[in-house]
Amino acid sequence: MPKIKIAENTVQLIREICTKYGNEEGELINVLHNVQDKLGYLPAEVQEVIARELNIPVARIYGVVTFYSFFSMLPKGEHPISVCMGTACYVRGSEQVLEEFKRQLKIDVGQTTPDGKFSLGSLRCVGACGLAPVVMVGEKVYGRVSPQQVRKILSDYIIGCPHSES
Amino acid sequence: MNTIKLTIDNKSVEAAQGTTILDAAASVGINIPTLCHMKLHDMSIENRPGGCRVCVVEVDGRRNLAPACVTEVTEGMNIKTHSIRVINARRTVTELILSDHPFDCLVCAKSGNCELQALAQKLGIREIHYKGEQSHYREDTSPAIIREMDKCILCRRCEMMCNEVQTVGVLSAINRGFITVVSPAFEMNLDHSVCTYCGQCVAVCPTGALTEVDHTGAVIRALSDPNKTVIVQTAPAVRAALGEEFGLEPGSLVTGKMAAALRQLGFDYVFDTDFAADLTIMEEGTELLSRLNKHLQGDKSVKLPILTSCCPAWVKFFEHQFPDLIDIPSTARSPQQMFGAIAKNYFANNIQVDRENLVVVSIMPCLAKKYECARDEFAEKGNPDVDFAITTRELAQLIKLANIDFNALPEEEFDNPLGESTGAGVIFGTTGGVIEAAVRTAYELHTGKPLPKIDFEELRGMEGIRHATIDFNGLDLNIGIAHGLGNARKLLEDIRNGKSDFHAIEIMSCPGGCIGGGGQPYHHGDAEILKKRQEALYREDKSKPIRKSHENPYIKKIYEEFLGHPLSEISHHLLHTEYFDRSKK
Amino acid sequence: MTEFKTHIMVCGGTGCRASQSEKIRQNLNTAIQEYGLEDDVQVVMTGCFGFCEKGPVVKIIPDNTFYVQVKPEDADLIIQEHIIKGRKVSHLLYEDPKTKEMVSDSKHMDFYKKQIRIALRNCGFINPENIDEYIARDGYAALGKVLTEMTPEQVIAEMKQSGLRGRGGGGFPTGLKWEITRKSQNDQKYVVCNADEGDPGAFMDRSILEGDPNSVIEAMAICGYCIGANQGLVYIRAEYPLAIDRLRTALKQAREYGLLGKDILGTGFNFDIELRYGAGAFVCGEETALIHSMEGLRGEPTFKPPFPAVSGYKGKPTNVNNVETFANVPVIINKGANWFNKIGSEKSKGTKVFALAGKINNVGLIEVPMGTTLREVIYEIGGGIKDGKKFKAVQTGGPSGGCLTEKHLDTPIDFDNLIAAGSMMGSGGMIVMDEDSCMVSIAKFYLEFTLDESCGKCAPCRIGNKRLHEILNKITQGNGTKTDLDRLRLLGNVIKDCSLCGLGQTSPNPVLSTLTNFYNEYIDHVENHKCSAGQCKALLKYVIDPEICTGCTLCFRNCPVGAISGEKKSPHSIDQSLCIKCGACYEKCKFNAIRIA
Numbered sequence A: 001m002p003k004i005k006i007a008e009n010t011v012q013l014i015r016e017i018c019t020k021y022g023n024e025e026g027e028l029i030n031v032l033h034n035v036q037d038k039l040g041y042l043p044a045e046v047q048e049v050i051a052r053e054l055n056i057p058v059a060r061i062y063g064v065v066t067f068y069s070f071f072s073m074l075p076k077g078e079h080p081i082s083v084c085m086g087t088a089c090y091v092r093g094s095e096q097v098l099e100e101f102k103r104q105l106k107i108d109v110g111q112t113t114p115d116g117k118f119s120l121g122s123l124r125c126v127g128a129c130g131l132a133p134v135v136m137v138g139e140k141v142y143g144r145v146s147p148q149q150v151r152k153i154l155s156d157y158i159i160g161c162p163h164s165e166s
Numbered sequence B: 001m002n003t004i005k006l007t008i009d010n011k012s013v014e015a016a017q018g019t020t021i022l023d024a025a026a027s028v029g030i031n032i033p034t035l036c037h038m039k040l041h042d043m044s045i046e047n048r049p050g051g052c053r054v055c056v057v058e059v060d061g062r063r064n065l066a067p068a069c070v071t072e073v074t075e076g077m078n079i080k081t082h083s084i085r086v087i088n089a090r091r092t093v094t095e096l097i098l099s100d101h102p103f104d105c106l107v108c109a110k111s112g113n114c115e116l117q118a119l120a121q122k123l124g125i126r127e128i129h130y131k132g133e134q135s136h137y138r139e140d141t142s143p144a145i146i147r148e149m150d151k152c153i154l155c156r157r158c159e160m161m162c163n164e165v166q167t168v169g170v171l172s173a174i175n176r177g178f179i180t181v182v183s184p185a186f187e188m189n190l191d192h193s194v195c196t197y198c199g200q201c202v203a204v205c206p207t208g209a210l211t212e213v214d215h216t217g218a219v220i221r222a223l224s225d226p227n228k229t230v231i232v233q234t235a236p237a238v239r240a241a242l243g244e245e246f247g248l249e250p251g252s253l254v255t256g257k258m259a260a261a262l263r264q265l266g267f268d269y270v271f272d273t274d275f276a277a278d279l280t281i282m283e284e285g286t287e288l289l290s291r292l293n294k295h296l297q298g299d300k301s302v303k304l305p306i307l308t309s310c311c312p313a314w315v316k317f318f319e320h321q322f323p324d325l326i327d328i329p330s331t332a333r334s335p336q337q338m339f340g341a342i343a344k345n346y347f348a349n350n351i352q353v354d355r356e357n358l359v360v361v362s363i364m365p366c367l368a369k370k371y372e373c374a375r376d377e378f379a380e381k382g383n384p385d386v387d388f389a390i391t392t393r394e395l396a397q398l399i400k401l402a403n404i405d406f407n408a409l410p411e412e413e414f415d416n417p418l419g420e421s422t423g424a425g426v427i428f429g430t431t432g433g434v435i436e437a438a439v440r441t442a443y444e445l446h447t448g449k450p451l452p453k454i455d456f457e458e459l460r461g462m463e464g465i466r467h468a469t470i471d472f473n474g475l476d477l478n479i480g481i482a483h484g485l486g487n488a489r490k491l492l493e494d495i496r497n498g499k500s501d502f503h504a505i506e507i508m509s510c511p512g513g514c515i516g517g518g519g520q521p522y523h524h525g526d527a528e529i530l531k532k533r534q535e536a537l538y539r540e541d542k543s544k545p546i547r548k549s550h551e552n553p554y555i556k557k558i559y560e561e562f563l564g565h566p567l568s569e570i571s572h573h574l575l576h577t578e579y580f581d582r583s584k585k
Numbered sequence C: 001m002t003e004f005k006t007h008i009m010v011c012g013g014t015g016c017r018a019s020q021s022e023k024i025r026q027n028l029n030t031a032i033q034e035y036g037l038e039d040d041v042q043v044v045m046t047g048c049f050g051f052c053e054k055g056p057v058v059k060i061i062p063d064n065t066f067y068v069q070v071k072p073e074d075a076d077l078i079i080q081e082h083i084i085k086g087r088k089v090s091h092l093l094y095e096d097p098k099t100k101e102m103v104s105d106s107k108h109m110d111f112y113k114k115q116i117r118i119a120l121r122n123c124g125f126i127n128p129e130n131i132d133e134y135i136a137r138d139g140y141a142a143l144g145k146v147l148t149e150m151t152p153e154q155v156i157a158e159m160k161q162s163g164l165r166g167r168g169g170g171g172f173p174t175g176l177k178w179e180i181t182r183k184s185q186n187d188q189k190y191v192v193c194n195a196d197e198g199d200p201g202a203f204m205d206r207s208i209l210e211g212d213p214n215s216v217i218e219a220m221a222i223c224g225y226c227i228g229a230n231q232g233l234v235y236i237r238a239e240y241p242l243a244i245d246r247l248r249t250a251l252k253q254a255r256e257y258g259l260l261g262k263d264i265l266g267t268g269f270n271f272d273i274e275l276r277y278g279a280g281a282f283v284c285g286e287e288t289a290l291i292h293s294m295e296g297l298r299g300e301p302t303f304k305p306p307f308p309a310v311s312g313y314k315g316k317p318t319n320v321n322n323v324e325t326f327a328n329v330p331v332i333i334n335k336g337a338n339w340f341n342k343i344g345s346e347k348s349k350g351t352k353v354f355a356l357a358g359k360i361n362n363v364g365l366i367e368v369p370m371g372t373t374l375r376e377v378i379y380e381i382g383g384g385i386k387d388g389k390k391f392k393a394v395q396t397g398g399p400s401g402g403c404l405t406e407k408h409l410d411t412p413i414d415f416d417n418l419i420a421a422g423s424m425m426g427s428g429g430m431i432v433m434d435e436d437s438c439m440v441s442i443a444k445f446y447l448e449f450t451l452d453e454s455c456g457k458c459a460p461c462r463i464g465n466k467r468l469h470e471i472l473n474k475i476t477q478g479n480g481t482k483t484d485l486d487r488l489r490l491l492g493n494v495i496k497d498c499s500l501c502g503l504g505q506t507s508p509n510p511v512l513s514t515l516t517n518f519y520n521e522y523i524d525h526v527e528n529h530k531c532s533a534g535q536c537k538a539l540l541k542y543v544i545d546p547e548i549c550t551g552c553t554l555c556f557r558n559c560p561v562g563a564i565s566g567e568k569k570s571p572h573s574i575d576q577s578l579c580i581k582c583g584a585c586y587e588k589c590k591f592n593a594i595r596i597a
Helices: A008-020 A025-039 A044-054 A058-067 A087-091 A094-105 A147-158 B021-027 B084-099 B115-122 B157-165 B200-204 B216-223 B242-246 B255-265 B273-296 B312-321 B335-350 B368-373 B392-401 B423-429 B433-447 B485-496 B527-543 B553-563 B569-575 C014-018 C021-034 C072-084 C131-136 C141-149 C152-162 C174-183 C204-211 C213-227 C241-256 C287-294 C323-335 C374-381 C415-420 C439-453 C459-476 C482-498 C502-506 C509-517 C519-527 C554-558 C584-588
Strands: A079-084 A118-123 A135-137 A140-142 B003-008 B011-016 B038-040 B045-047 B056-059 B078-080 B145-147 B172-174 B181-183 B210-212 B229-234 B269-272 B358-364 B388-391 B465-472 B475-483 B504-508 C006-011 C041-046 C058-061 C065-067 C190-195 C231-237 C261-264 C269-278 C318-322 C351-358 C364-369 C391-396 C402-404 C429-434 C542-544 C594-596
Touching (some): A008 A025, A008 A044, A025 A058, A025 C269, A025 C287, A079 A094, A087 A094, A087 C351, A087 C429, A094 A118, A094 A147, A135 A147, A140 C014, B021 B056, B038 B527, B045 B157, B056 B084, B084 C482, B157 B172, B157 B200, B157 B485, B200 B210, B216 B358, B216 B392, B229 B255, B229 B335, B255 B392, B273 B335, B273 B433, B312 B368, B312 B485, B335 B358, B335 B368, B335 B553, B335 B569, B423 B527, B433 B465, B475 B485, C006 C014, C006 C021, C006 C072, C014 C021, C021 C041, C021 C072, C058 C072, C131 C241, C141 C213, C141 C323, C152 C174, C152 C323, C174 C318, C190 C323, C204 C213, C204 C241, C204 C323, C213 C231, C213 C241, C213 C269, C213 C318, C231 C241, C231 C287, C318 C323, C351 C374, C364 C374, C374 C391, C391 C439, C439 C519, C459 C482, C482 C502, C482 C509, C482 C519, C509 C519, C584 C594
Parallel strands (some): A079 A118, B003 B078, B229 B358, B358 B388, C351 C429
Antiparallel strands (some): A135 A140, B003 B011, B038 B045, B465 B475, C006 C058, C261 C269, C391 C429, C542 C594
16 A cells, blocks of 8 residues: 655644544544545545544554445545446446446446546445436436446536546 | 253253353353354453354244354243254354365464364364355564464454453454455554564464464574574473473473473573573562662652563553653563573673574563564674574474474473573463562562562462552552553553552563463463463472572572673673664654 | 415425426526515425426425426426416326326325325425424424323333334334333433435435434434433434435524423423434444444444343443334324324334335335235336336345245235245335346345445355355356255355344345245256346347348447458358357347347
8 A cells, every 4th residue: 555644734634523523432433434524535644643543543443444335545536426236226227337437437446547537436325216227426416327328427527628538 | 140941952951140052051061162252261351253153053932043152041941052953054154164264274384273173073064065256365474473364264353352352453353244354454564563462363363364473494494503502491381381282281380391302302402581580580670679769769760660571562562552651661671582692692602602603592482572582672783682482382393393202201400500490480471470579589689588478379360450569578569460461551551640559560461471372372262271371380489499589599600700780781781671662653 | 384375395305306406496486586476485495205206396385286307497487387377387297107197186196195104294395404394294292292291101102002113124113122221221321313224225214314304303302201311313324415414404403492402391301412424334224233333333233132222322221213213203192102003004003115116117205004015006106117018026125135026916015924925124125127137136136235235244144145146146157057056045044044133134035035936037047048037148149130130230340359240231140159248239230130049
């Protein structure tokens, strides 16, 4: 894992979040949510700061971060794409949609494109089963997505970006 | 406590409320196989995640099978521990565990000592019907411990020991589902972590996932090198456990046979770490008195309590976790390292062998000793004071390798001068022993009077934290004892918070002290074994003609000939050390 | 809600918002201003109406006109025609698929006719961000009644009398649970609401929290009063931002109104609620895992007993109920246990919310009395199978449930009947499958979910499900044998029998139930190497019919691996040894010359 150095003001931010939760170990998940909210991800160095602040072993934090799928140790793309793999979407063909995203972006689930523009993930159920299959790009929900529409969806985010690949 | 009546395999059983099915069955001689479960009764150490599901039994009225290790008995329960349904489930679950386990048994360090192997044998498993993907992890080698997590069955005993008992917190379960494994943070190597190498994870691992770094090959090479003089020291706890490897009852003392075996193996001199233990008492005891006197005279720069420093895992623990307190422990080196320094700086001269050609091997009940002898400060120009530390288990392996009929060996003596020791040195191997040895000497040095009684029963036992007050001729000396790093942490936190009124504290990392060390024959969860080893050491102490370190004639001699007096300049150079703040990277 | 003559209710559920219902609201407001109707007409963003298939939904009150599939540009028309001229906008009305007539009142739609809405009573009727609207519909009356007129024992007796059972899946009697927690002696106790809804395809809890958060808050306070707790915690999925927002707003308003906090309604009862966030672990729906997660640990379940009612959050007695269970509580108190227990079947009282999804015409959220048959749900409420295809199976109970067939269609749905049929109620997911669904693949799909979500603590679930999945994979690849089918059954039963928690104990259900109900389909896969649904790619064979093929070369040009050859204007053929079964040729062919064999 490449080591990164985190800035002093980031350390300060993490400290403030920990203090907000009374530096209590029981609040670990709230702290992780908050920090990931602010930083986008939870790299090792960030977990080490949290371990010091909450006075718990960093192994335990890593154990928690790797347990929950919501937490990520890698930065997400500028436009995180999530394909719903809930049952309703699955029976209406979300697997093929996901395959098409993989093919177009040339990345696998959990990865980010080399230009940092898109990351691809699958999620359980956004609860928009009436629109199945559903894809989320950032906060935006696309319903009744077919594999053919994938290119069109991506192009919404590529236009105007000179460095992007088609 | 209410008594509960139930039926197990058609036998009527009575058990106290809160008893598990496993224990209730055991009370009537019904043995339910287990794998992840482990209970060290007297030390209130218990691992029962209910994860392996090998101990499942059939309980009337229950939809599914019940894990015997965590299910408590209830009135009128009717249990079948070996019905066809149970046997089928148990075998299938075991097959599943084996299906994700490498078939390395022929060359596995744990072969013959593996609880999974024993279980498969017991259940008569001859074929794995479920084949598929197996877990693969990078092997992690550190100075003392090897992690081969392909062999991990997720019993979580190591995690429990590391977190709950030792509070070191290096290991945690990570990931989830099929890729769950126990690991340090970020899957880093142990030597980058705050691991103390106490080896308690190794001591409880049921399979070959956690083992010690094997130095037997290096020792054989040294023994076969005609240019090397190879000397050996044996730690006190080894003699009380080595016999177990040869089928002797736990608690058998094999001091004499061990000396004979080492001689047969080809060691040029067979010495005793107990000698260095006596030396440690001279240095540490004198340091205690000196600090005590200065403190009593009002010198606020001198801090109390003084903490023992014989245990390398404990040293690494406070260097990582309590760097603000590194000026409190005694500066005395551990007996292993005192021995090494004396061997290479004194004994080598005596026998006129170059330091480089003198190989010092130590037989230790401990894994952290492997790490300790590799610390930079215990070497001169790259040549370590102690070259190799091997465990009790490794020594047994060497003896078996050389086809020595251990049980038929005669009782032999250690060589001199570094083989002579007192009863005080022997009890270093058990919790409470170091401080008792120190008190025996410090009392007489402080008061100038002979001890009214040598045995300090008040310092003995298996309680995790103990304390006693010893009357030093009018001065009440408050003594604390902790074994297990979690207990040590409690005492350290009191010191940090100014709530401690101890003058001296003995700390040993392993539950029970060195007798329960990570390098000892596997106890497989039987705490009685530790007690018997402890009793053996007190027995040996009692049988010794000299039982106070300062009365050891060879100790007197080495001060006269070489060291001068305790805390002398040469002592400082060879027998004392310094500690480092390891909390920052 | 009386100041305005007309209310326009716009569905603000996640599904309709994804279809721009927020924009519809804005446009409606713009039009209202344009025509100067601000004093007469109010636009209200509500919770989910349930009829997600036809979203976004807009409903006009008081005349109950129900507009479906509304677009933002329809807003102006609705104001001009319906509000100003009093004429219904006919093209936005719902067309009954059978009679082809336009239906304007939702009461007359098949989708709503058989529904009784108790837990969902306020969803779609009130603005969930305004506590006054909840109060106007008897909100907090139950809390008031409980605190001033009833002892905790009386409330518990009422709950027991009602027959309400936990809606999270277990079906444990709620009143009994409360009673056990009440009897646990401790200075501190907790009420926990399990809102970590994780069944893929089930979203009733989210809809309740989005549409009627106060009902849950009120019920938690009632529960706190009964068991002797002053602290409540809602464990909610972090993936539900809207529900979190609405819940936060409701909590704030409830505190302002003195319905939470110290000395509630002057009765001396103190109670407040905090939020805790899930982080994407299905197993945290299991109550011991949920509690560990709230304590900042890995969400691994532990053996019960001790039950949370005795030793739960921070080792204190804790009562855990799910959202839907709580949503029933205020109604039971207001209308009485004997009103409630007349609804439903003998051992399952009241109603159940189901999330109807899959290959069905009316996807959505429905609430029906326990004991309603699957046929009524699928064919009457659900409007039958999509595109006129044939019904094949319905999967209930989420990933831990089973697949039921034609022969179960007339089974009244309740806790016990579903278990007897080899499935379970679960949290109420109901996925309908048609003839195009391969049951082996479906079983594999569910198992993939379980594999992903297994916590890894116990061996049967961690390794056993992995092996089950590998065997299923082998079958869908065309390499399965009949022995594999026996292995599936044997292993599945051991996993059920030995796993630590509910997740593992139910994870083989989809495999075992499809093995039982669709054994021939498995046999077809292993003996004839055939997947009649055409879903198992490895078992497919694409062939070109030389009679139809015109030799246009379109397939040749689209084949990614060069498996197709042939001269221009003469029939082409596919080299089966090269074909990767991607289906590109099949989709591109304009003459339907390519067949799946």
